[in-house]
Amino acid sequence: MKTRILLADDHEIVRRGLSALLQKHEGWEICGEATDGREAVEKARQLKPDVVIVDIGMPNLNGLDATRRLLQQDPNSKVIVLTVTDADQVIREALDAGARGFVLKSDAARDLVSAIEALQSKRMFFTPRVNELLLAGFLEKGQAMSRNHPPMLPTLTAREREITQLLAEGRSSKEAASLLNLSTKTVETHRSNIMRKLSLHSIRDLVVYAIKNKIIQIEMPPEGNALAVAPAGPQRPDSPV
């Protein structure tokens, strides 16, 4: 029986590349593709894949939140997270979210096959660079905790995180409401709660929060100087909430 794999990445080029790589493997097939986290969760529900490969930086619902949802939907889900960043926090969050595979996109051609094989044998898989970081991370953790780093994410509920992402991507409350099948008023209530909980005063602050906490991805220009944030929707002036 073939191993059925669901691919979730917002770039068709990446999905084509992953598909080409994985279909070479005898006994594996791509049973479906998704272009954002929401679609990934829905397709997993319909198709019941053996393994789900999830890009962290997807719009509408990012990979980490999608991973959480996937595991809520089916605790036996085997999720491999694909990411461009091996930042300490991201790795921890991916694990907390329930992913058991963590692969860097730059190493995907080399590591993804091993990752799928590992998860199919009920083992975990971390790209080798991550193994080193995990070890270093455990050593750092003691120091960080003594410096009193406040936990940033647990203060928001899952729904609040979702809304934070959509707002930080540049959508209005109305657009977010439409996407989430909520009323605009409900979204605006969540929005006020989020701003209050996090002590933020403007959408710009929210964007900064979202970036710092990897709720949205940013693009770095080659020289690494000014940040280039590409909002999904219309530009809005900085306005207090």
Place this chain on the structure above:
Amino acid sequence: MRSDTAVSLIDSEKRPTMTTRILLVDDHPIVREGLRTVLLRRSGWEVVGEASDGIEALQKAESLQPDVMVLDITMPKLNGLEVCRLARQRTPATEVLFVTQHDSPQMMREALAAGAKGYVVKSNAARDLLDAIDVVSQHRVFTALARQNPGSAPEPLARPENR
């Protein structure tokens, strides 16, 4: 029996099919694989080589003399804009087509100023790549930012388009 029509038919059969020779440059092998998969839909196009950083890109451009170099911007060792400037000097017969995450008019202007003929955003690459290579291989300019698409209009949409 030879007629004018028959002669012109024979002439067009004799004219060699020009293969467009393409060098793929991106630091992610998965992206290169995806680009290759899309490009191979066209017969008459050949991926003659791949490179995973800017230095290798320049070396391969010189040794392979491709018609088109598909180039990422953000790469280790030497970024894409620098590669483009140098390549346009050293191998002027090679046109540069950027395929990049940077959905930015400013970056696009810089890319064109660096000598590129093409600029396409990765999120739409699967759709735009074929047209882009067609145009750029004929030494004409092809640019397509995601924002320019009819889908990403300035007014708020009820259902947002993919970036």
